[in-house]
Amino acid sequence: MTINPNSFYESLNESGFNFFAGVPDSLLKDLCACIFENTPPGHNIITANEGNALGMACGYHIATGNYGVVYMQNSGEGNIINPLLSIADPDVYSIPMLLLIGWRGEPGVRDEPQHAKQGKVTCELLDCMGVPYQVLDDNWQIQLAHSLEIMRNRSCPVALVIRKNTFEKYEFKVKDNGSPLSREQALEIILSNLDEDDFIVSTTGKTSREIFEIREARSQDHAHDFLTVGGMGHTSSIAFGMAIGTKKNIWCIDGDGSFLMHMGAFPIIAQNAPDNFKYILNNNGAHESVGGQPTVALCIGISAILRACGFEVVYEASTPDEIKTGMEVVRKKPKAALVITTHQGSRIDLGRPTKTPQENKTVMMAQFESYR
Numbered sequence: 470m471t472i473n474p475n476s477f478y479e480s481l482n483e484s485g486f487n488f489f490a491g492v493p494d495s496l497l498k499d500l501c502a503c504i505f506e507n508t509p510p511g512h513n514i515i516t517a518n519e520g521n522a523l524g525m526a527c528g529y530h531i532a533t534g535n536y537g538v539v540y541m542q543n544s545g546e547g548n549i550i551n552p553l554l555s556i557a558d559p560d561v562y563s564i565p566m567l568l569l570i571g572w573r574g575e576p577g578v579r580d581e582p583q584h585a586k587q588g589k590v591t592c593e594l595l596d597c598m599g600v601p602y603q604v605l606d607d608n609w610q611i612q613l614a615h616s617l618e619i620m621r622n623r624s625c626p627v628a629l630v631i632r633k634n635t636f637e638k639y640e641f642k643v644k645d646n647g648s649p650l651s652r653e654q655a656l657e658i659i660l661s662n663l664d665e666d667d668f669i670v671s672t673t674g675k676t677s678r679e680i681f682e683i684r685e686a687r688s689q690d691h692a693h694d695f696l697t698v699g700g701m702g703h704t705s706s707i708a709f710g711m712a713i714g715t716k717k718n719i720w721c722i723d724g725d726g727s728f729l730m731h732m733g734a735f736p737i738i739a740q741n742a743p744d745n746f747k748y749i750l751n752n753n754g755a756h757e758s759v760g761g762q763p764t765v766a767l768c769i770g771i772s773a774i775l776r777a778c779g780f781e782v783v784y785e786a787s788t789p790d791e792i793k794t795g796m797e798v799v800r801k802k803p804k805a806a807l808v809i810t811t812h813q814g815s816r817i818d819l820g821r822p823t824k825t826p827q828e829n830k831t832v833m834m835a836q837f838e839s840y841r
């Protein structure tokens with residue numbers, strides 16, 4: 470049986486849950502869409518990272534006595550560990566809240582390699598942190614009531630772990646931001662303007678999948694591309710580390726959701742960036758890869774932020790010619806960045822990398838070695 474997102478959402482509301490915060494997840498995309506469309510302004514916050522969402526649920530509970538709901542992919546468990554254990558835990562402030570955790574990489578269910586380890590330890594991590602949890606199933610109403618009871622009795626965070634295909638489809642209309650290019654078209658242009666010995670570090674989600682497929686379609690190898698399949702938000706740090714270790718150009722191709730997730734990295738990166746660190750941000754104003762929920766990235770001055778962090782030149786582009794010119798500028802100048810605006814959407818038949826992360830690493834390391 471699958472659960473109707475509306476019914477689940479209504480039950481949450483009836484149970485007194487009226488504040489939501491989190492980072493969307495492909496496995497929870499229908500529920501996230503339902504929450505997004507039905508929750509009054511200010512009561513569903515799409516946060517930069519899952520730890521922030523947990524912090525908000527703490528504050529909301531203290532101010533109101535009500536319980537917040539924090540939604541996340543299980544990769545987000547990594548981001549909540551510190552605020553969960555050092556704030557919300559019953560040994561510290563003892564703050565109740567409901568965690569909805571999408572279970573990617575569940576053992577026995579086919580999934581992508583970045584979810585393998587996290588999928589194996591999702592429940593163990595909760596056990597280890599002392600978070601009571603249930604895996605959501607047909608008895609979801611009883612499970613919800615039980616979660617509430619534990620929260621009331623023990624005043625602690627409680628989790629519902631959610632398997633793939635648990636929720637029925639919820640139609641979500643993505644807002645058009647009016648940009649002429651799709652992310653994949655922008656990536657085609659970027660890849661066409663790289664030198665043969667340039668390297669790429671690309672962000673989590675469809676960006677890396679599209680880059681992989683463009684290389685395949687062009688019969689190019691993948692030895693210059695690091696696909697940051699997991700570790701969302703750390704693409705820029707990986708690229709920075711690589712740039713420190715080589716004289717070759719390292720082009721970081723980031724997404725706005727990823728940029729926001731660990732934006733604190735940017736002042737440090739910009740202040741220390743070697744000349745071969747080249748930053749490109751693809752801003753579609755959304756978590757496009759996991760359902761298209763908006764980020765705040767089209768409402769804030771990203772270029773101004775990058776400049777304030779220490780990027781001396783920030784070039785903005787939204788057309789093929791502007792991307793080409795922007796890349797020439799970034800190639801020539803140190804501490805330069807290119808911010809591209811694209812619209813949402815991707816091919817329905819978009820595949821996934823057919824090489825494993827370790828194969829990716831091995832060919833890349835051999836490539837670096839050949840240049841030394």
Ligand SMILES: Cc1ncc(C[n+]2csc(CCOP(=O)(O)OP(=O)(O)O)c2C)c(N)n1
Nearest residue numbers: 544545674701724725726727755756757758
């Ligand atoms: C810590 C963590 N939280 C959530 C996810 C799920 N996730 C994968 S891709 C993605 C969206 C990335 O958005 P953005 O960087 O803007 O790229 P876009 O998909 O829009 O191209 C999310 C939320 C994740 N992989 N890791």
